[in-house]
Amino acid sequence: MVKVLISDKMSPRAAEIFRDRGVEVDELTGMTPEELKACIGEYDGLAVRSATKATAEIIAAATNLKVIGRAGIGVDNVDIPAATAAGICVMNTPFGNAITTAEHAIAMMFSLSRHIPAANASTQDGKWEKSKFMGVELYGKTLGVIGCGNIGSIVADRAVGLKMKVVAYDPFLSPERAQELGVEKLELDDLFARADYISLHTPITDSTRNIINAKNIAKMKPGVRLINCARGGLVVEEDLKVALESGQVAGAALDVYAVEPAKENILFGLDNVVTTPHLGASTDEAQVNVAIQVAEQMSDYLLVGSVTNALNMPSVTAEEAPKLKPYMDLAAQLGGFAGQVTESGIKSVRIDYEGAAAGLNTKPLTSIIIQSLLAPLMDSINMVNAALVAKERGIDVTESYNDREEDYQTLIRLSITTEHQTRDISGTLFGDDRPRIVNIKGINMEAEIGPHMLYVTNKDKPGFIGALGSVLGDAGVNIATFHLGRHKGAGEAIALIEIDSELSAETLDTVRKLPHVDQVKPLNF
Ligand SMILES: NC(=O)c1ccc[n+]([C@@H]2O[C@H](COP(=O)([O-])OP(=O)(O)OC[C@H]3O[C@@H](n4cnc5c(N)ncnc54)[C@H](O)[C@@H]3O)[C@@H](O)[C@H]2O)c1
Numbered sequence: 001m002v003k004v005l006i007s008d009k010m011s012p013r014a015a016e017i018f019r020d021r022g023v024e025v026d027e028l029t030g031m032t033p034e035e036l037k038a039c040i041g042e043y044d045g046l047a048v049r050s051a052t053k054a055t056a057e058i059i060a061a062a063t064n065l066k067v068i069g070r071a072g073i074g075v076d077n078v079d080i081p082a083a084t085a086a087g088i089c090v091m092n093t094p095f096g097n098a099i100t101t102a103e104h105a106i107a108m109m110f111s112l113s114r115h116i117p118a119a120n121a122s123t124q125d126g127k128w129e130k131s132k133f134m135g136v137e138l139y140g141k142t143l144g145v146i147g148c149g150n151i152g153s154i155v156a157d158r159a160v161g162l163k164m165k166v167v168a169y170d171p172f173l174s175p176e177r178a179q180e181l182g183v184e185k186l187e188l189d190d191l192f193a194r195a196d197y198i199s200l201h202t203p204i205t206d207s208t209r210n211i212i213n214a215k216n217i218a219k220m221k222p223g224v225r226l227i228n229c230a231r232g233g234l235v236v237e238e239d240l241k242v243a244l245e246s247g248q249v250a251g252a253a254l255d256v257y258a259v260e261p262a263k264e265n266i267l268f269g270l271d272n273v274v275t276t277p278h279l280g281a282s283t284d285e286a287q288v289n290v291a292i293q294v295a296e297q298m299s300d301y302l303l304v305g306s307v308t309n310a311l312n313m314p315s316v317t318a319e320e321a322p323k324l325k326p327y328m329d330l331a332a333q334l335g336g337f338a339g340q341v342t343e344s345g346i347k348s349v350r351i352d353y354e355g356a357a358a359g360l361n362t363k364p365l366t367s368i369i370i371q372s373l374l375a376p377l378m379d380s381i382n383m384v385n386a387a388l389v390a391k392e393r394g395i396d397v398t399e400s401y402n403d404r405e406e407d408y409q410t411l412i413r414l415s416i417t418t419e420h421q422t423r424d425i426s427g428t429l430f431g432d433d434r435p436r437i438v439n440i441k442g443i444n445m446e447a448e449i450g451p452h453m454l455y456v457t458n459k460d461k462p463g464f465i466g467a468l469g470s471v472l473g474d475a476g477v478n479i480a481t482f483h484l485g486r487h488k489g490a491g492e493a494i495a496l497i498e499i500d501s502e503l504s505a506e507t508l509d510t511v512r513k514l515p516h517v518d519q520v521k522p523l524n525f
Pocket residue numbers: 072073074075094097098101146147148149150151152169170171172173201202203204205207208229230231255256278279280281282
């Protein structure tokens with residue numbers, strides 16, 4: 001039975017869904033890294049929020065793990081390169097908590113403008129400090145949104161509703177989308193020069209880490225207010241402290257910190273700072289959304305093979321999965337065949353998708369071709385790391401598409417180029433779901449692939465088939481199917497034979513010594 005660990009506090013809906021789908025689930029929250037490392041080997045799936053750190057060390061101990069699901073957006077707590085190298089799919093739930101987090105950013109902007117947290121504490125302390133908590137209006141002010149993706153664009157939309165002027169810096173924001181959102185797209189320095197409020201909504205990357213630093217703070221309007229509900233590492237906290245003390249930054253509202261959990265921080269205790277403990281996604285609605293989504297996505301991946309919101313492998317929708325299934329089988333056969341007959345280093349791989357195949361989601365097909373092609377060389381390859389492994393080995397992979405039907409209604413042609421030659425193998429589907437190999441090295445045939453195959457190339461001379469049949473018969477090996485093809489002019493022939501059991505080394509040797517035989521390869525699928 002497939003087994004999943006939920007290692008962070010999550011809505012009970014996640015465990016319910018896993019159980020309903022027949023997945024065994026353990027909920028062990030608050031474990032130390034050592035405790036997690038000790039038990040992770042038992043699980044096929046790991047469901048996390050931001051508290052669990054799925055480090056390279058944890059991943060190395062996760063010998064059965066197939067999927068890490070993040071019930072939320074940010075995956076900076078998951079070592080994705082290590083997961084990819086280990087063949088573990090990493091998925092998140094990109095939309096489930098976006099509205100909630102955007103609302104938190106707006107709430108933080110109001111709190112900052114009207115000193116709500118401090119005024120609340122003072123009022124309940126019996127003080128009546130009306131003049132101390134003089135605020136500022138949002139109406140007519142300029143909000144600078146840095147990162148205008150899911151959350152940033154919801155923040156922008158809400159701010160437009162508050163009659164703010166919204167400007168945005170996001171290199172990937174198209175002018176059309178900016179217009180649709182009612183925001184003005186700016187360069188970063190222009191945003192710094194114009195914004196009264198700045199709200200951060202980017203992931204943490206090499207280009208965003210420390211983006212709020214002393215140099216950039218100096219470019220901002222004096223008295224600017226900053227809101228960070230994205231990631232702590234976007235802000236150099238020491239530089240922000242100096243700016244808050246000097247008044248260059250009038251206030252900061254922070255939900256996230258350089259080090260979390262932030263039990264202490266150099267910004268704590270400043271009058272003009274409002275803080276929450278990474279609460280951006282913490283509403284009933286968002287937590288139910290992300291829990292349902294992560295449990296469904298992980299179950300689908302583990303039980304059906306469909307892939308949604310994966311960060312390190314191509315997506316396959318639940319509708320596509322059954323349609324792609326026979327193509328995945330065909331792709332695995334083509335890759336497996338080529339991988340087992342290719343003896344020298346592969347330099348490049350070309351995959352032509354023709355007819356109906358050209359209209360499919362071919363990314364997973366290409367991944368499985370590469371996986372099965374390289375599987376004879378390594379145990380650790382799967383669809384997740386196939387592209388990476390090919391790249392690391394300097395194998396150039398290209399795909400081409402031709403939606404015209406040629407000889408077949410649908411066809412996948414795989415061409416492998418080694419230092420010595422280029423070899424082609426093509427396959428189609430009969431009746432939409434039965435894979436058939438239809439061409440090997442330019443020789444036509446219609447071969448069905450079984451678990452044990454024998455691939456023989458020989459001179460096209462009389463007597464060979466009878467001799468081969470006798471050897472297999474003498475060895476007590478039953479022939480299930482026998483497929484032949486030949487190049488009439490060249491005198492070259494191919495036999496692809498399905499046998500009921502593997503051949504012994506002696507029998508293989510006998511076949512190799514038969515007259516006219518060039519090459520003999522046992523193939524397993
Ligand atoms: N506080 C919380 O609890 C909480 C909750 C949810 C999400 N988040 C965080 O919010 C962030 C944004 O989430 P999202 O769902 O909107 O992500 P998203 O991927 O939809 O949007 C991010 C945007 O940032 C832009 N971007 C990337 N690099 C940039 C750069 N150098 N400069 C400017 N823009 C850049 C991208 O083009 C994209 O449009 C993530 O870091 C996520 O982890 C925090």
